Amino acid sequence: xxxxxxxxxxxxxxxxxxxxxxxxxxxxxxxxxxxxxxxxxxxxxxxxxxxxxxxxxxxxxxxxxxxxxxxxxxxxxxxxxxxxxxxxxxxxxxxxxxxxxxxxxxxxxxxxxxxxxxxxxxxxxxxxxxxxxxxxxxxxxxxxxxxxxxxxxxxxxxxxxxxxxxxxxxxxxxxxxxxxxxxxxxxxxxxxxxxxxxxxxxxxxxxxxxxxxxxxxxxxxxxxxxxxxxxxxxxxxxxxxxxxxxxxxxxxxxxxxxxxxxxxxxxxxxxxxxxxxxxxxxxxxx
Amino acid sequence: xxxxxxxxxxxxxxxxxxxxxxxxxxxxxxxxxxxxxxxxxxxxxxxxxxxxxxxxxxxxxxxxxxxxxxxxxxxxxxxxxxxxxxxxxxxxxxxxxxxxxxxxxxxxxxxxxxxxxxxxxxxxxxxxxxxxxxxxxxxxxxxxxxxxxxxxxxxxxxxxxxxxxxxxxxxxxxxxxxxxxxxxxxxxxxxxxxxxxxxxxxxxxxxxxxxxxxxxxxxxxxxxxxxxxxxxxx
Numbered sequence: 033x034x035x036x037x038x039x040x041x042x043x044x045x046x047x048x049x050x051x052x053x054x055x056x057x058x059x060x061x062x063x064x065x066x067x068x069x070x071x072x073x074x075x076x077x078x079x080x081x082x083x084x085x086x087x088x089x090x091x092x093x094x095x096x097x098x099x100x101x102x103x104x105x106x107x108x109x110x111x112x113x114x115x116x117x118x119x120x121x122x123x124x125x126x127x128x129x130x131x132x133x134x135x136x137x138x139x140x141x142x143x144x145x146x147x148x149x150x151x152x153x154x155x156x157x158x159x160x161x162x163x164x165x166x167x168x169x170x171x172x173x174x175x176x177x178x179x180x181x182x183x184x185x186x187x188x189x190x191x192x193x194x195x196x197x198x199x200x201x202x203x204x205x206x207x208x209x210x211x212x213x214x215x216x217x218x219x220x221x222x223x224x225x226x227x228x229x230x231x232x233x234x235x236x237x238x239x240x241x242x243x244x245x246x247x248x249x250x251x252x253x254x255x256x257x258x259x260x261x262x263x264x265x266x267x268x269x270x271x272x273x274x275x276x277x278x279x280x281x282x283x284x285x286x287x288x289x290x291x292x293x294x295x296x297x298x299x300x301x302x303x304x305x306x307x308x309x310x311x312x313x314x315x316x317x318x
Numbered sequence: 319x320x321x322x323x324x325x326x327x328x329x330x331x332x333x334x335x336x337x338x339x340x341x342x343x344x345x346x347x348x349x350x351x352x353x354x355x356x357x358x359x360x361x362x363x364x365x366x367x368x369x370x371x372x373x374x375x376x377x378x379x380x381x382x383x384x385x386x387x388x389x390x391x392x393x394x395x396x397x398x399x400x401x402x403x404x405x406x407x408x409x410x411x412x413x414x415x416x417x418x419x420x421x422x423x424x425x426x427x428x429x430x431x432x433x434x435x436x437x438x439x440x441x442x443x444x445x446x447x448x449x450x451x452x453x454x455x456x457x458x459x460x461x462x463x464x465x466x467x468x469x470x471x472x473x474x475x476x477x478x479x480x481x482x483x484x485x486x487x488x489x490x491x492x493x494x495x496x497x498x499x500x501x502x503x504x505x506x507x508x509x510x511x512x513x514x515x516x517x518x519x520x521x522x523x524x525x526x527x528x529x530x531x532x533x534x535x536x537x538x539x540x541x542x543x544x545x546x547x548x549x550x551x552x
Binding site for chain 2: 105106109113172176
């Protein structure tokens, strides 16, 4: 079990804030860290990795990583880290990247098999695609057989198709090695697919935590569909008003009344909800 | 023409290259010293960093005569440093070759440290952190991850230090004088030839220096272009 109880003053882009986190993580748990940028997610990961210092205690099983007397350096912590920008060693081949962590050819070829990279093992990172690079980085992080795997928005630089593929591979690795994982992510669908628990940080504090289903499904009462979006425009068409709302990557038009239009300002974050009794769901696959 | 060439005394060139070779060798040994220093400069957030950066860059802006003068003062047998070497090792450090080597090391220090520092700075920090997480020490990380990923910077540091020392003039004159076969470098020889209006030899010497300098620089840039191309190909 991992126990975290840390404090650190942060000088964010807007103002100073206190990162103050108390967290217990069970062995084999897959925890997602969510929250707006600047809320301290990455800093928390970096403190866990030992790249930044903080006041407080971090203990993993019966090993102390951080307390008033000791600060274990990153080298001595049994962790793996997957960076957003892959951070592969460009001077080494795929296989050498893995063996640099630990000279264990069997484990390396096993990991490369799982992630379907075996054929690329003698290639250099610069010749690989983003998705391939991140799979190599994932394998490299698993080479040390870490007790704790930290991932800082590992899939955010990839397109959605590649993201889905890597999500399955992360799940497969998690299942096989039962590594405890903490992943920073903004993507609700990713969190829902992968994580068993989600922790939401805001201004350095935990403001919400629980099962992804409870945290991420934002419907309440009798509303069945509810989306949060940004109000882009309000147009008057004859006697009605039409609002243009951006929900994720998609724009939708909604009819609103004059009273509603009065209370809204362009740029607002709005909640769009409806009662749907017979929603239609059809595949868009070609 | 041939007669002129065969009568030409090449000792100053031999000396220049001997000095440059030795200085680069010593700087390369210093490289091992410069490396942690350049590394520290690239990683530190300390407030004293500008002071060390300024000191390192001093030889770039100081008139060589000023630099030469101070080194002369420090190395002469009247100073504690020069006196110590004279008394205990019987080595005189001014107006001879060993003095020049020491002076060149100071003079060429920024040409070794600065490319290395910018090389280290350009390396993706996450890559270094990934190496720490793999359990590797700072030394291992520098040798196996940082240096191999900044080959052009290492190459530039070594070659430019060498070339710069070949072209040294002011410090050499201040510290070595112009003793034939001992401290009379190519640059000093050219100066003297012009002074006595021996333009023929001055031309030949200068042309040789020009050609060598150009070839050295060309080699550096070709190397850098190739490593970059390989980096992209991979």
